[in-house]
Amino acid sequence: MDNTPPAQPLSEGQPGQIITPSNPVQSPVVAGQNSTPDSSPVPAQNTVIQPQAASLPVLTVISPTGVSAGDLPAQPIVTPQASIPPAAAQASVISPTLQSQTPQATVIGATPLESATVAPVSFNSLNQPTVKTFKHSKKLVFLLLPLLVFVIGGSAAAYFGIVVPNKPANVWHEALQNMGVGTDKLISYSSTSQKTIKGITAKGSYNLAGSTNSKGTINLDSYGKNGDFSTSFGLNGSTVSFELRSIIADKATSPDIYFKVGGLKQLAAEFSDATSSYASVINSLDNQWIVIDHSYLDSLISSADTNAKQPEISADDVTAAEQALNDVNKQWLWNDDKTKAVLDITKNVGKEKQDNRTVYHYIVHLDKPHTIQYLETLRDKFKTTKLYTDLNSSAFTGAISPSDSEIEQDVNNLDTSKPFDVWVDMHTKLIHKIRFTNTDGYFDIGQDYQGGNKFPFSMAEHDRIDGVTNDFSLQATLDSKANSIDMSVVDTSGKDKFTLNLTISQNNSSTSIQAPAGAKSITDVLNQLGFGDLADPATLGDTYSSTQSSAQDTKRQVDINALQAQFEAYFAQNGYYPSLADVNNTSWVATNLRGLDAEAFCDPSQTSPCTLAAKPAVGVYAYAVTNADGSACTDAAQDCQQYTLTATLSDGSAYAKSSLD
Numbered sequence: 001m002d003n004t005p006p007a008q009p010l011s012e013g014q015p016g017q018i019i020t021p022s023n024p025v026q027s028p029v030v031a032g033q034n035s036t037p038d039s040s041p042v043p044a045q046n047t048v049i050q051p052q053a054a055s056l057p058v059l060t061v062i063s064p065t066g067v068s069a070g071d072l073p074a075q076p077i078v079t080p081q082a083s084i085p086p087a088a089a090q091a092s093v094i095s096p097t098l099q100s101q102t103p104q105a106t107v108i109g110a111t112p113l114e115s116a117t118v119a120p121v122s123f124n125s126l127n128q129p130t131v132k133t134f135k136h137s138k139k140l141v142f143l144l145l146p147l148l149v150f151v152i153g154g155s156a157a158a159y160f161g162i163v164v165p166n167k168p169a170n171v172w173h174e175a176l177q178n179m180g181v182g183t184d185k186l187i188s189y190s191s192t193s194q195k196t197i198k199g200i201t202a203k204g205s206y207n208l209a210g211s212t213n214s215k216g217t218i219n220l221d222s223y224g225k226n227g228d229f230s231t232s233f234g235l236n237g238s239t240v241s242f243e244l245r246s247i248i249a250d251k252a253t254s255p256d257i258y259f260k261v262g263g264l265k266q267l268a269a270e271f272s273d274a275t276s277s278y279a280s281v282i283n284s285l286d287n288q289w290i291v292i293d294h295s296y297l298d299s300l301i302s303s304a305d306t307n308a309k310q311p312e313i314s315a316d317d318v319t320a321a322e323q324a325l326n327d328v329n330k331q332w333l334w335n336d337d338k339t340k341a342v343l344d345i346t347k348n349v350g351k352e353k354q355d356n357r358t359v360y361h362y363i364v365h366l367d368k369p370h371t372i373q374y375l376e377t378l379r380d381k382f383k384t385t386k387l388y389t390d391l392n393s394s395a396f397t398g399a400i401s402p403s404d405s406e407i408e409q410d411v412n413n414l415d416t417s418k419p420f421d422v423w424v425d426m427h428t429k430l431i432h433k434i435r436f437t438n439t440d441g442y443f444d445i446g447q448d449y450q451g452g453n454k455f456p457f458s459m460a461e462h463d464r465i466d467g468v469t470n471d472f473s474l475q476a477t478l479d480s481k482a483n484s485i486d487m488s489v490v491d492t493s494g495k496d497k498f499t500l501n502l503t504i505s506q507n508n509s510s511t512s513i514q515a516p517a518g519a520k521s522i523t524d525v526l527n528q529l530g531f532g533d534l535a536d537p538a539t540l541g542d543t544y545s546s547t548q549s550s551a552q553d554t555k556r557q558v559d560i561n562a563l564q565a566q567f568e569a570y571f572a573q574n575g576y577y578p579s580l581a582d583v584n585n586t587s588w589v590a591t592n593l594r595g596l597d598a599e600a601f602c603d604p605s606q607t608s609p610c611t612l613a614a615k616p617a618v619g620v621y622a623y624a625v626t627n628a629d630g631s632a633c634t635d636a637a638q639d640c641q642q643y644t645l646t647a648t649l650s651d652g653s654a655y656a657k658s659s660l661d
Contacts, residue, residue: 166426168348171360173336175424175431176343180334182430183326186455187319189480194315197483197506199223204487204502206233210495218502223511225255238266247515254294258516262287281528289519296522313390321387328381332374342370346419351426354433355448358426365419368411375407402607409586409598409609433458440465453481468494482506549650552604556647557655559600559621563645564657566593576639577659580625584611603647616646616654 202220216233225248232241241262246255264286268279333342349361379401382388391400402410421435425448433446441463448456455478462471469492476487483506491498570592571577582588586609589596602610605619612623614634625633625643633640646656 166360168345168360168362169336171424171426171429172345172362174429176334176336177330178428178430180326180330182449183329183334184323186478187322187326190322191316191319193480193483193506194319197508199507199509199511200227200504201507202502202504204500206498206500208496208498210497212496220504221507221511221513223507223509223513226511226513228511228513232262235267238270239263240267245513245516247513249294252294254297256294256515257292257297258289258519259292260287260289260516261285278529284528285520285525289516290522290525291515291519292522313387317385317387317390321382321385324381324385325378328374328378332370332377340370340373342367342374343422352423354423357432357448359423359432360426362422362424363419364422365416366414368414368416371414372408372411375402375411376404379407403609405586405609406607438463441470454479470494553649553655555604556621556649559602560645560647560655560657562596562600563621563623566596567643567645568660571659576641577625577633577643579638579640580612580614580623580634583623616648616656618648618652620648622646 199222200220201222202218204218206214206216206218208214212235214233214235216231218231220227220229222228227246228243229245230241230243232239234240239262242259244257244259246257248255264282268282332340335341336343343364344367345362346365347363349363352359352361383401388400418437420437421433423432423434423446424430425432428449428451430447430449432448433444436443441461444458444460446458448458457476457478458474460471460473462469464470472489472491474487474489476485478485485504487500487502487504489498489500489502567577567583578588578592582592583601586598589598598608598610601612601621602608603619603621610620613620614622614624614632616622616624623643623645625640627633627638628641642659644656644658646654649655
């Protein structure tokens with residue numbers, strides 16, 4: 001979105017306006033007519049008028065007075081005119097009227113000409129308005145028809161494009177286009193500001209009232225690669241402060257992190273039952289700086305996952321990806337083309353007042369086939385960006401590129417029987433608000449841009465669950481001139497209320513952030529607290545790896561048991577087990593194994609949707625199902641009588657469950 005204010009409504013006499021007797025615009029005198037410039041109201045240039053049929057074709061060339069030769073176009077302006085019947089006092093648009101078989105176009109207010117002579121057009125005498133007419137002939141009529149059609153066509157285009165922009169379909173079309181263009185503007189702003197911003201300053205406060213009372217402040221200063229964050233808050237009569245500094249040492253890739261907590265003595269005394277055994281250590285750490293060295297962080301990261309590569313992402317990579325994705329949005333999401341539109345209008349509700357704005361209300365639903373195509377196109381476009389390459393070669397591998405079947409299943413699971421509400425601002429022709437409604441309440445997301453440098457955005461949620469009313473709202477306003485964001489959050493639940501006000505702004509003034517003196521190493525603190533095992537990153541990495549493997553094996557066992565329970569329930573009802581083809585058909589599963597989570601088919605190393613294999617293997621669940629004679633039962637038409645479900649655990653052993661009958 002640029003900073004130019006939106007176009008104002010047309011005023012009298014502007015191009016594209018419908019001229020009625022209530023808004024006359026004066027016209028120059030027409031040669032051959034006994035009148036003065038004030039005697040005959042004539043529509044202004046580009047006025048949309050439907051021509052009426054008369055008795056003789058006449059083409060007029062009007063040369064206005066008071067115009068120098070340098071102001072005139074290279075060719076005279078040829079304009080057909082039409083007469084307005086005196087009786088049409090209330091008409092906004094003059095409709096064609098048949099009077100005879102031979103058409104005539106005349107100047108408004110002029111006496112119809114019975115005949116005319118052909119005369120050359122001259123601009124030698126610019127102070128005298130002249131009208132030159134051509135006597136009709138079959139040849140000239142033939143030559144002038146294309147010109148007449150062109151002018152009438154241009155007027156029709158002006159009528160439908162300018163005079164009647166507020167038809168529901170036109171408003172919707174323009175709003176979608178403007179959302180795409182506006183997003184482009186914000187991406188461009190983001191790209192430019194990232195190149196100039198050297199640091200960030202944030203200041204704010206919060207308040208919590210109700211069953212628990214607390215209030216506090218938030219401060220952040222950063223410059224270059226270093227930053228300082230601090231907050232203080234009151235809690236049950238105690239005041240607690242926290243400060244954190246992040247400093248990049250020379251030639252280091254990870255920061256040294258320093259932090260301290262004040263008010264620990266008060267907290268320890270308040271929660272003495274839980275902290276009594278650590279009281280002396282906690283008291284010694286009150287307001288004590290502690291440092292997590294960058295080498296400790298590097299060792300911790302590498303030991304946690306030796307195969308993971310940390311992505312190196314630049315601001316330019318993010319901006320390029322945002323632009324690429326918005327190009328797709330403009331083709332599918334911000335588009336009302338019936339062959340691609342993701343958003344489809346169910347009902348035009350009408351004009352309403354909302355948030356002190358005149359808006360047009362639509363009921364909209366998602367077009368599932370187009371939504372699937374849109375998401376697949378979005379994924380494919382993302383794959384072409386450098387950001388995707390960086391993320392895909394890191395720990396995010398596989399999480400940012402869903403398959404066609406995954407996208408299709410997720411979209412088909414959406415309940416499109418409940419459309420959502422969209423309101424379009426009639427002034428800016430931008431989507432003002434979108435509301436998603438459920439049985440408990442609703443969720444809103446919106447914007448309220450009205451021109452200039454400020455871009456207000458909002459989110460709101462309202463529901464009532466178990467007799468308790470909950471409301472959440474977030475208001476954020478971006479000021480592209482000041483490079484700042486003002487944010488306000490209000491969250492209420494019953495009698496409890498939380499509020500937060502925060503301003504984030506650009507900081508281009510050099511800020512010196514120094515490492516505090518006398519900081520204790522995190523390893524010393526962990527040893528003091530009796531967590532010496534955590535002080536060694538290598539040991540911590542082994543612990544993490546072991547814990548992760550244990551959690552994955554637990555999921556495998558739970559999944560196999562869930563599948564077995566469903567297959568046995570199916571056998572009890574039908575007298576046979578499902579075939580391999582059956583259980584690998586998502587539609588069949590949704591119909592016959594209701595309540596079974598699709599994730600139950602997936603090994604922890606996989607992403608949904610997943611299929612079962614015929615034989616056990618690492619990273620996939622197996623479903624070896626057979627007929628009564630032991631032959632493989634892979635055909636959906638067969639009655640399968642026995643099976644074995646298998647998952648391969650982290651240590652290579654098998655966890656298996658067999659049929660009960």
